[in-house]
Amino acid sequence: MLQANALYSYYGKSPIIQNVSFNVRPGDFVSILGRNGVGKTTLLRTIIGLTSRTEGELNFDGADLARMSTADRAFHGIAYVPQGREVIPRFTVRENLVMGTYARRDGKRTVPDYIFELFPVLKQSIGRRGGDLSGGQQQQLAIGRALAMEPKILLLDEPTEGIQPNIVKQIEDIIIRLNREMGLTIILVEQNISFARRASEQFIILDKGRVALSGRADELTDEISRKHLSF
Numbered sequence: 001m002l003q004a005n006a007l008y009s010y011y012g013k014s015p016i017i018q019n020v021s022f023n024v025r026p027g028d029f030v031s032i033l034g035r036n037g038v039g040k041t042t043l044l045r046t047i048i049g050l051t052s053r054t055e056g057e058l059n060f061d062g063a064d065l066a067r068m069s070t071a072d073r074a075f076h077g078i079a080y081v082p083q084g085r086e087v088i089p090r091f092t093v094r095e096n097l098v099m100g101t102y103a104r105r106d107g108k109r110t111v112p113d114y115i116f117e118l119f120p121v122l123k124q125s126i127g128r129r130g131g132d133l134s135g136g137q138q139q140q141l142a143i144g145r146a147l148a149m150e151p152k153i154l155l156l157d158e159p160t161e162g163i164q165p166n167i168v169k170q171i172e173d174i175i176i177r178l179n180r181e182m183g184l185t186i187i188l189v190e191q192n193i194s195f196a197r198r199a200s201e202q203f204i205i206l207d208k209g210r211v212a213l214s215g216r217a218d219e220l221t222d223e224i225s226r227k228h229l230s231f
Ligand SMILES: Nc1ncnc2c1ncn2[C@@H]1O[C@H](COP(=O)(O)OP(=O)(O)OP(=O)(O)O)[C@@H](O)[C@H]1O
Pocket: 011, 012, 016, 034, 035, 036, 037, 038, 039, 040, 041, 042, 043, 083
């Protein structure tokens, strides 16, 4: 579904992602792990086309992503929930959700009902401004907005970072359900190893923009965590 082969990605002249290869199949759940500043966010931004330049192969459902604009990548079914959420504060919850529908291929502007079933709080606060919601609610809105385009693959960047502990478990469980019950393919950037282990089937550990280690999530031992992920 999504294949990278010897992928490089740059900000200006600096190579950030270097020689990264992976293969994500439909229904997979892959976690991207690594310490601060190793390039996790940059890898997601590379997939959606937000870095200055890339080299190497990047294919999605047989199409060459490297030549596609960010908007076209979204039209092809790639949804991205950025680190820090980036909900539009002055827009209402409804307006934020409708924005997500603009990446739909079928031109529909209706927000699918299941989003409100997953996140009842969005229904309750439909007329409130995004900026007035709590951090946890904004994260739910950001995920809801990404789902409103009915994507084929969802890229999530540290979705539980900086969120009240009582909401974290709720968001984690919904992310797991999206994959296991609804079959959505997910790439998750995480620093929370226990969530990554619980949620994903595969992991990729980055170090200085390169793949340091990859494997099955159930092989993520405490030793690996100490060696590659602790500070
Ligand atoms: N817009 C940018 N322009 C230039 N360099 C950048 C930009 N964004 C990130 N970088 C650099 O790219 C490298 C990787 O950053 P990135 O944000 O991808 O790391 P990360 O693994 O997501 O870190 P964190 O865990 O803190 O979110 C860092 O050296 C960073 O300084």
